[in-house]
Amino acid sequence: MVAETRKKGWGSPPEGASYHEQYKFYKGCDDYDSLMTATPKPSRAAQAKVKGASRILGTDIYTKWEERPLLNIPPRDMPPRLAAFKNTMLCFMRCLVLTGTHIMAAYYLPTVTLNKAVLAYFIYAIPGLFGITLCYHRMLTHRSFKCHKWFEYLCAWIGAQGGQGDPIEWVSLHRYHHLHTDTPLDPHSPYEGFWWSHVLWLFKTEASVVDFSNVADLKSQWFYRFLEVTFFPWLFLLKPYLLYTYCGGWDAVAWQLAIPMVAGWHTTFLVNSACHAYGEQPFETGDLSTNCWWVSLIAFGEGNHNGHHAFPYSARHGLNGLAAGEVDVTWYVICILQKLGIVWDVQVPSEKVLNSKRAAAKGASKGKPAAVKAVKLTAKAN
Template sequence: MAARDAAGRNHRGDRALAALRGWLDTAAVADAGDAGADDDRIDWLRALPFIGMHLACLAVFAVGVSATALWVALALYALRMFAITGFYHRYFSHRTFRASRPVQFAFALLGAASVQRGPLWWAAHHRHHHVHADTARDPHTPRKGFWRSHVGWFLTRGGFRTDTSRIGDLLKFPELRWLDRWDTAVPVALAAALYVAGEALARWAPSLGANGPQLLVWGFFVSTVALFHATVTINSLAHRWGRRRFQTRDDSRNNLWLALLTFGEGWHNNHHHFPGSARQGFRWWEIDITWYGLRALQALRIVHDLKPVPAAVLARARGGR
C-alpha cells in the first residue's frame, strides 16, 4: 500500500513538473512521449495560466478604470485581432497573400502577443479544421457541444500539441519555430511593458489617471480575454448561427455581428466555400475590416499579391443571400 501511495505521489509530481515545463516550453508537450493518451481530456494543470488570466480580470475592481486604460485595451484588441485574422489566419494558415520575411515576423510577433499560442500551432490546427470541419475529427465542431467548441478543445492534451506534418512550408523559418516553442515569452513581455508604461504615466502624466496595475489589468488581461473569446466565437457560433449562402460540406454560416466583432471572420460560410482568398466579405456590404487593412498594407507595399475572390465565386455570391 505504501509503495502504491508513493508511486501515486511520484506520478502526480511528474505531471505537475511536466505541466510547469509546458507553461514555458511547448516542446515539453511535444516530447512528452504519450501522444494519444487521453488526448481529448482537458489538462487542468496545463490550463491553470489560462484560468488565472480570466480570474485576473476581476482585479478591475481593485485598480479602477481610466479613459487611458480603456483606449489602451481597445487599441491592443484591434491590433492583435488584425494580427490574428490577417496573418495567423489568412496568411500563415491559408497563404492568401505574400509578405517579406521581416513583415511576416513582425506580425507573427504581434499575433503571439494575443496569447493564442504560436503561429505554427495556430496554422496547423486551422488547416486540420478545414480538412475535417464538423466531423468527428474536428476538435472544435459545435456538434460536440458549445463549451467544447468554444474553449474546451483549446485546453486538451491533444489541443496543446502542434501537428508539424501540416506546416512544412512554415517550419523552415527558425524565428517562427522559436515563437511557437516559447509562446509565453511575448505575452509576458507585453504585460511587463504595460506595467512599466503605466508607472511611467503615473509619474510623468498623472492627469491621465493611469498607473502600472491599471494598464496591466485592462491592457493585458481584459483585452486579451475579450480577444480570445471573440476569436473563438467563429468556432462555437459561426457554425451554428447565421445564413448559409453556399452548401458547403460543413455547418459554416455567415453572421454580420460576428464579422464586426472579429474584423470580417464572421463571413464564415463564404470562407469555407472558398478559403483561398484574402477577402472573406464577398459582397460590397459584407464588412471585412481585415480585408480593408490588408488592402491598405498593399497600397503601402508592405504586403503584396492579395488573392482575390474568383469572378465565378463572386457571381454565385451575388445570386445568393
C-alpha cells in the same frame, strides 16, 4: 464492411452517417492518412436522431459530447510519450492561464476609465487585426497573399502578443479545422456542444496532432521555431513582470494584458462557435459555417465565416460586400497594403466562381446538397 476497409487502411465513414456514428468509426484510429484526408460531412438529420443528443438553442443542430482522446495515431515528429507529455502540459497551461486571466479581468473591470478602455481596445485590436486575422489566418494558414518577409515576421510577432498561441500551433490547428470541418477530426465542432466549440476543446487537444506535422512550411523557418519556444515565457512571465514593475502594478497588468487578451480570445472563440451555429449560409459548403454579421463587426471581418469556408484561399471574406452587410475590415487593410506595395498576389474568387457556389447553396436549400470530395491536406490547407 468496416473491418475490411480497415485492413486496407482506416478509410472513411459511410455517407449519410451522423457525427456520433463518425466518431465511433474513428475511435482508436491509428491511420495517419485518415488524419490527413478529408471525409464526407456528417448528416445533420441523422445527428438529430442520436439518442441523448440535445439541440443548440435557436438552431437545428443537435449535439452530443464525445469522450476524448479519439485518435491513437503515433506522432510523426516526436516519440509518443513525448507527445503525450507535451499535450498534457499544453492543456494544463491553457487551463491555468485562461482561468487566472479571466479572474483578473473580472476583478479589475469595474475600475474602468475612458483612458484605460481606449488603451485596452488598441492593445486588443492591433494583435487581433494585424496579427491574428491578417497574418495567422489569411497569410500563414491559407496563403491568400504574398508579402515582404520583414512584414510577415513583424505581423507574426504582433499576433503572438494576443495570447492565442505561437504561429506554428495556431496554424496547425486551423488547418485541421478546415480539412475536417464539423467532423469528429475537427478540433472544435459544435456537434459536441456550443461551449465545446467555443472554449472547452482547448483542454482536450489530441496528443496525435501536437507535433504539428501539417505546418512543415513554418517549422522550416527559424523565426517561427523561435516564437514557439519564447512565446509563453515572454507573454505570461516576463511581460507581466515588466508591466507590474514599470507601468503601474497589477492595474497595468490587468488593463494592458489580461483584459485585452480575454477580449481577443472570446472574439476568436465566437468564430468557432457562433459562426458555426447562427447566421446565414449564402454559399454551399456542406458544413455548419455561417456568416454572422455581429461577429464580423468585432472580429475584423472573420465573422463572414461561410464565405471563408466556401473559398478558404480568398483574402476577402466579406464576398458579398457591404450591401449585403458583410463588413470585412481585414480585407480593407489588405487593399491598402496592396496599393502600398507591401502585399501582392492577393487571391479572390471570380464572380463566376462565386455564382456557382451561390447556385449550389440554393440547390442545397431545396434538399439537394452539393457533393463532398475527399482531398489531401497540403501546406496551404485548402
